[in-house]
Amino acid sequence: MKLEDFDFDLPEALIATRPARPRSSARLLHADGAVTHDRHVYDLPQILRAGDRLILNDTRVIPARLTGHRTRQSAQGAVTAKIEVTLMEPQADGTWSALAKPMRKLAVGERIIFSNDLSAEVTAMDEGLRLRFNLTGDDFDTALNASGAMPLPPYIAGKRAPDARDREDYQTIWAKRAGAVAAPTASLHFDEALVAALGQAGVDFTFVTLHVGAGTFLPVTVDDVTTHRMHAEWGEVREQAAAEMNATSKAGGRIIPVGTTALRLIETVADADGTMRAYEGKTDIFIYPGYRWKITDGLVTNFHLPKSTLMMLVSALMGQDRVREIYAHAIKDSYRFFSYGDASLLIPSQM
Structure with a gap:
């Protein structure tokens, strides 16, 4: 077949x-x-x-699509990079598996800031990205609802950005x-x-x-x-x-x-x-x-x-x-x- x-x-x-x-x-x-x-x-x-x-x-x-930034110190000073994250699945240890773009701009131990309330630490990258958020439970849900966007399928997201109607x-x-x-x-x-x-x-x-x-x-x-x-x-x-x-x-x-x-x-x-x-x-x-x-x-x-x-x-x-x-x-x-x-x-x- x-x-x-x-x-x-x-x-x-x-x-x-x-x-x-x-x-x-x-x-x-x-x-x-x-x-x-x-x-x-x-x-x-x-x-x-x-x-x-x-x-x-x-x-x-x-609302699993998040846009944030990470800041890294270099010889020239602080360097900030925009990071787009799509959450995949919660893990038994409290982390989330996720996709990130661009992945190459991340390293284990770095923190991604999504809002004044919500951030996440990169805990692993060897078998897929893992993120540990600074909030859990209802606090996490509230912050995610405020910061995230609906994860529209690629064939829609490629034509337009998610908005409030979604x-x-x-x-x-x-x-x-x-x-x-x-x-x-x-x-x-x-x-x-x-x-x-x-x-x-x-x-x-x-x-x-x-x-x-x-x-x-x-x-x-x-x-x-x-x-x-x-x-x-x-x-x-x-x-x-x-x-x-x-x-x-x-x-x-x-x-x-x-x-x-x-x-x-x-x-x-x-x-x-x-x-x-x-x-x-x-x-x-x-x-x-x-x-x-x-x-x-x-x-x-x-x-x-x-x-x-x-x-x-x-x-x-x-x-x-x-x-x-x-x-x-x-x-x-x-x-x-x-x-x-x-x-x-x-x-x-x-x-």
């Missing part, structure tokens, strides 16, 4: 840099087996069945548990009115947590995709969530994750017969064509990058030929792509 099997040509004009407003006015490509319908996200209450259960990721994106736009309405450095973007299409309408239509909701890491944007670099190794991300399925999914499956309802993050987590946790259980830990599951599905009956998701692991995931769900048809239709009809783009509802033929 070759990387080029998941490639396609996308006009740059179809890459969305702002989301639809209101959120649920985004377009929705409904692929029901071999049939394609052009709808809108606000049509979901009429499309889904009573007894279906949507699985939602309640992670909260932190603090709302790049966060789901049910974001609760802070820790992600990328949004579960399929969930960005849901607003309060849509959630209420879905509830009235008999659709149920279950919340799980997967803290999306910056590794989600890393490209696949191997030609044989079966040798690719995924980055690990922390997730949790609580006892109540597992019980809700088991009850829906037993009653004949469909389990439909909203976003690939929720999907990857529940497929990690489910037993071979589809039984869910409570879980807390890392997942590095890689889903590509040939995968044996355990619990997922459909998927709400955005349109993904060429040659990405997410293209491989949707191809595993719908079939490679069908996904090529879906994406050709989306491009022809000018659907908007990627994190701030339009959505799809993918239901395999057997569902």
Whole structure:
């Protein structure tokens, strides 16, 4: 299975840099087996069945992009350099793994000043940058919220800088548990009115947590995709969530994750017969064509990058030929792509 099997040509004009407003006015490509319908996200209450259960990721994106400076003494006096930092993941020892630009201007022991309140010491650089901040707990959260910017994906950040609108736009309405450095973007299409309408239509909701890491944007670099190794991300399925999914499956309802993050987590946790259980830990599951599905009956998701692991995931769900048809239709009809783009509802033929 070759990387080029998941490639396609996308006009740059179809890459969305702002989301639809209101959120649920985004377009929705409904692929029901071999049939394609052009709808809108606000049509979901009429499309889904009573007894279906949507699985939602309640992670909260932190403002992980920081701009600061370090000052170093030299023979010519104090030399200051601007440093841009993207936080990646908190570590067990209290430090943060991070990316920095330019990395060459940093050394272990140096301090980066981000604001009057927030600074960090470089504690390691041998296996990736590690930072120890001067604040912890709520004090750190407050200072980070004041100093940081939302970590927009590279294909948006390359076109414009993050701004105040992104603090709302790049966060789901049910974001609760802070820790992600990328949004579960399929969930960005849901607003309060849509959630209420879905509830009235008999659709149920279950919340799980997967803290999306910056590794989600890393490209696949191997030609044989079966040798690719995924980055690990922390997730949790609580006892109540597992019980809700088991009850829906037993009653004949469909389990439909909203976003690939929720999907990857529940497929990690489910037993071979589809039984869910409570879980807390890392997942590095890689889903590509040939995968044996355990619990997922459909998927709400955005349109993904060429040659990405997410293209491989949707191809595993719908079939490679069908996904090529879906994406050709989306491009022809000018659907908007990627994190701030339009959505799809993918239901395999057997569902």
